[in-house]
Amino acid sequence: NAGVMQNPRHLVRRRGQEARLRCSPMKGHSHVYWYRQLPEEGLKFMVYLQKENIIDESGMPKERFSAEFPKEGPSILRIQQVVRGDSAAYFCASSPQEFPGGGAGELFFGEGSRLTVL
Amino acid sequence: RKEVEQDPGPFNVPEGATVAFNCTYSNSASQSFFWYRQDCRKEPKLLMSVYSSGNEDGRFTAQLNRASQYISLLIRDSKLSDSATYLCVVNGGGSGGSNYKLTFGKGTLLTVNP
Numbered sequence: 001n002a003g004v005m006q007n008p009r010h011l012v013r014r015r016g017q018e019a020r021l022r023c024s025p026m027k028g029h030s031h032v033y034w035y036r037q038l039p040e041e042g043l044k045f046m047v048y049l050q051k052e053n054i055i056d057e058s059g060m061p062k063e064r065f066s067a068e069f070p071k072e073g074p075s076i077l078r079i080q081q082v083v084r085g086d087s088a089a090y091f092c093a094s095s096p097q098e099f100p101g102g103g104a105g106e107l108f109f110g111e112g113s114r115l116t117v118l
Numbered sequence: 119r120k121e122v123e124q125d126p127g128p129f130n131v132p133e134g135a136t137v138a139f140n141c142t143y144s145n146s147a148s149q150s151f152f153w154y155r156q157d158c159r160k161e162p163k164l165l166m167s168v169y170s171s172g173n174e175d176g177r178f179t180a181q182l183n184r185a186s187q188y189i190s191l192l193i194r195d196s197k198l199s200d201s202a203t204y205l206c207v208v209n210g211g212g213s214g215g216s217n218y219k220l221t222f223g224k225g226t227l228l229t230v231n232p
Contacts, residue, residue, distance in 0.1 A: 031218075035220075040224070042224040043162065043220075055218075056218070091161055106164045107220065109163070112161055114159075
């Protein structure tokens, strides 16, 4: 059973370009979360999605950032017109139900996509 | 006050040592508490959940004090492989239903030396 798959693992963009980060949740998981980790900072919640629905995007900047989780295919985090301050590790996580839910409530993270903006 | 605050570290200890990490959180409505482990440039992985009664998993013991809004992690008989950053994690809690929203501390770096 493959874990949460993220790609690309590393992405370099120049200021003003677009970055697209993809996340395939674990098999059987229909809830996806995106977190951002800035250098020397803790992970910060960005957005929570279920298939075809954005449940909570309160942690995502209003400008330039968008996320989707279509019926088919991976979840996409899109950053338009990137700036140097967008350089960070972007982690996707998934859960079979709304986390923490019942039981141990473990959140499974992908290995992250590291964005560098030149 | 930061939402989740941890010992700044870093901690450097010899193999076999006992080390304790402390964490405080500000949201009194939080209901779920965790310690995650993050290796250098890797993803966070759940180490253990933290329960009100305290819980133990092998060499690891977690404690929760809701009145003081304080969480701790104790590692006994440290191994080289315990070297990592330890993240204190608290869920959003509250009547708004944002239990899914996790708040992470900055983490405390532990290095176990031979």
